[in-house]
Amino acid sequence: MQPAIDMSETPPARRGRLPLVLMLVMVIGPMVLATAMYQWRFWVPQERTYHGVLIGNGQSRADLGIEGVADVGWQLLVTAPDGCRGECRQLVYLARQLNIGLGREASRASHALATAGPLDADYEAQLRREYPQLGIHSLDLQRYARSVTPTHEAQLWIVDPLGNLVLRYDSSTPGKAILQDLRLLLKLSRIG
Incomplete structure (x- = not known):
């Protein structure tokens, strides 16, 4: 069994x-x-943590029509296709204030102006006197028009140390919002 x-x-x-x-x-x-x-x-x-228009397509400064700019770390770039008046001048002032507002991180960023035409002589002298760190570059309107819509407004761009466009702002964006975005980018960045 x-x-x-x-x-x-x-x-x-x-x-x-x-x-x-x-x-x-x-x-x-x-x-x-x-x-x-x-x-x-x-x-x-659906919410986002940035305040500008995110540029996620690999565009660079060269795509905007700005040539010959050495990669200088993070950059606050103001583009003025119709000359630098009114809103453009406010954005140039804002870019400098944002750079100063970074405090101890200010050396990681610079500010620049790219315009299609020559600057008014008085304004250019004022920029040289009051904004000695400001880089002034020429802007190729044809390439700019292919890359940016709308093309006639002055805009502020955050450019990474490799020359890639990251965020775009118009003149109505509050400076505190842009500074918040820039600080976050610098905190998260391992370059520049």
Whole structure:
């Protein structure tokens, strides 16, 4: 006569399957969920942490029509396709104030102006006197028009140390918002 088999004990192979299945679900589950969220756009946050227009297409200063600028760290660049008057002058002043507002991080950033035409002689003399660190560059209108819409307004750009455009602001953006964005970029950046 054969001894009776006790069915109350679980075979060792079955006991090992549950932890294996749980580990697979914990590893593969988040990847499947993230892929589904991306594919079908659900549970995607609508808010953002920056205040300008994000430039995420790999554009550089050269694409705007600004040539010959050495990579000098982070840059606050003001573009003025119609000459530098009114809003442009406010943005040039704001770029300098933002650079000063960085405090001990100010050496990581610079400010510059790119304009399509020559500056008014009085204003250029004022810039040389009051803004000695300001870089002044020429702007190629044809290349600028292909890259930027609208093309006639003065705009402020944040450019990374590699020359890539990161964020764009118009003259109505508050300076504190731009400074907040710039500080965050400098904090997160490992370059420049």
